[in-house]
Amino acid sequence: MDEQGENQATIAESLKSLGLTKYEALVYIALVRVAGATATEIHELSGVPRASVYPVLDRLIQKNLVSVSNTSPKHFNPVRPDEGVASLMKSIESDAVSAREGLNRIYMECAHFERGDQELIWSTYGEENIRIRLLDLISHATESIRIFFYWGGLRKQIIPVLEEKKNSVSIEVVTDHWEGEIPESMNVWIKKPPGGHDIGPAKSLGGVVFLVDGSKAMVIMGSEEEGTSALYSEARGFVRFFTVYWNFFSSWARKKA
Amino acid sequence: MDEQGENQATIAESLKSLGLTKYEALVYIALVRVAGATATEIHELSGVPRASVYPVLDRLIQKNLVSVSNTSPKHFNPVRPDEGVASLMKSIESDAVSAREGLNRIYMECAHFERGDQELIWSTYGEENIRIRLLDLISHATESIRIFFYWGGLRKQIIPVLEEKKNSVSIEVVTDHWEGEIPESMNVWIKKPPGGHDIGPAKSLGGVVFLVDGSKAMVIMGSEEEGTSALYSEARGFVRFFTVYWNFFSSWARKKA
DNA sequence: TAAATGTTGTTATAGCAAAAACAACATGAG
DNA sequence: CTCATGTTGTTTTTGCTATAACAACATTTA
Structure with missing residues (x-):
């Protein structure tokens, strides 16, 4: 659990720079550990307060990282990790492209007034x-x-x-x-x-x-x-x-x- | 300025999903527009409060998106957009890789207890x-x-x-x-x-x-x-x-x- | 020169929004 | 009924945003 926890914290950090919040990361990791868990199980596994698990899961579902069962209680299933990460990366990459294009356009247009910067x-x-x-x-x-x-x-x-x-x-x-x-x-x-x-x-x-x-x-x-x-x-x-x-x-x- | 502003807002949004804050995005965009600006000019161009410009620039320097002159007043220069975006993406991508690897390891290990999930x-x-x-x-x-x-x-x-x-x-x-x-x-x-x-x-x-x-x-x-x-x-x-x-x-x- | 003015860079601090944490309540299956 | 589930609302925390004030220095003006 120590090495696990260590590892888990690292993964959570990485996921955060892919645009997830701390809770989203923890919940997703917990779900990858035991697929098909219920909200309460997720709460126990991840340490995220039970009441917070629900809105977090909602966000993860929106981001297509999790799907829900129709049962009661609901069970939750993670998208396979490589798929999930790829999905997150795809949207980030498209933002990167649009940022680069937009910035380059500005950069080219302004064509550097040569205001003595080179000095x-x-x-x-x-x-x-x-x-x-x-x-x-x-x-x-x-x-x-x-x-x-x-x-x-x-x-x-x-x-x-x-x-x-x-x-x-x-x-x-x-x-x-x-x-x-x-x-x-x-x-x-x-x-x-x-x-x-x-x-x-x-x-x-x-x-x-x-x-x-x-x-x-x-x-x-x-x-x-x-x-x-x-x-x-x-x-x-x-x-x-x-x-x-x-x-x-x-x-x-x-x-x- | 309207179309400019529109475009600029789009770029700012894209930059935010690359891990920049609103101000970081605005300041960087302003700098791309006029390279070698001073803090005050950046403040005027970006709309970011003058006092906030300094800590924001510090963060951008850390992220290798901006460099400083030795003059007084200081002048600031943006890294070329494609380079800057590439640099941001590189670190995100490395996080993506480490997240994927970590998650996959967990995913494989746990090997799905087959707790009836398939039902x-x-x-x-x-x-x-x-x-x-x-x-x-x-x-x-x-x-x-x-x-x-x-x-x-x-x-x-x-x-x-x-x-x-x-x-x-x-x-x-x-x-x-x-x-x-x-x-x-x-x-x-x-x-x-x-x-x-x-x-x-x-x-x-x-x-x-x-x-x-x-x-x-x-x-x-x-x-x-x-x-x-x-x-x-x-x-x-x-x-x-x-x-x-x-x-x-x-x-x-x-x-x- | 000396006082007045303006600019730069820094610090402190209040405001704000999103997320995190907690508490209370409603529901529904066994 | 009773317990776990699911929902709602409120508080606390956090990190960014925003404003104000200040010292250091340069520039102007008497």
Whole structure:
């Protein structure tokens, strides 16, 4: 019952993000456990107050997750889980499509007044969020990708994306090590950083700099306390600064290769 | 602004079922309209109280839908809509998967104590819900599908599914008309009901009976007032009743073909 | 310069609606 | 009758919504 309960709570959470309330989730789970239960049994199994079970079941019936018997007392039956989840997902997906279309229409129409936004520097927080933005950035590169990469965190996620782009854009990487074979059409310089020097030990986020198409720069910086954060900009000065940074370390890496 | 507002409300609704609150949706939409806006501009564009804009933006940043500039005042930038929606969907989908897996595990484990559930008759309400259940029912048929079908409502949806099954299970249909060609491996008898008789005019839901594998029956019955509802059962008596019903009409249809 | 004004970001708090929890009553089968 | 069922109505809680007030800072004006 402990592992069960644990598991059950997880499922309930997942169901909640599919649009069910806590009670709806609990009742549905209880019904999956013993199909054909009565309201009272559901109440006992799920811990949901007996009187609340009825309106909750009504909602579940509306959502086509439960059906009722004609007997008295009524018995309730869950739709098979995969069917039920699929049914919920279907309606969410259709909302996703309509949201995406609507938003894209607006996004295209407004066509970005270019109000100097490209002079700003944008922040992103959280490793997961940064990963998404970064992958998006490099997967939209049209000319060149230059990477200065002294951090293990995202290595695995980035390499496959680079592989995809390696024939269409020029790729140059400076890093401390590389697992597997280096693709021919990529220029990779492997160079351990000078120990205990500026860059610091490799385990810390020494530095991660992405320069894309010579016009966009993304820099990842993490501090143990505040978590990882990243800066992104298309601002002239910002890009130039990190281009110089890149040039310096890139020649350093080439020299003593 | 009217059509805009209309559209915007629709998008907001869609975004809400992706897990955003009303304000989160409004703020995000406003940001898509003018990227790089300040908090105050967002407030003006979205109608969200200025003080509420800040916590809402925080949540959106967490969800990786928005990034911030380092300037003062801060400027905010939306993630591109398709990316943002995709990001939301990804997390929902992963929840869907974990819910489905968890529920299926429970569903399989409990293996249906066969506590006489199969003797019960289950109700389903609403045309959409019935359609889903019905398609599921026939798509899981293993031996035979026998259909008595005097109603236009679901015809279009059902025929394609029958097409798929026509080689693996025996299909017999009695209905009042059939659009397109009748597949060879299906037995279809077309027979107009006797006008003004028991069955009533074809426009009403004269009768829809599905018999699957000789052991499951689903009957659709609609009344103008209460909407459409359906009964499903694997109960002996229920199935036998509608098997007799089927036999009668099927021979009637064959006779004067 | 100094006071007045306006803006930004933050905090506190009241309002509100949906859901959760409880209590009371009506019904109906055994 | 009696117990469990089913229904109804009310209260509490919760999370979002909404408003007001405030300090910090920048901008304007005397």
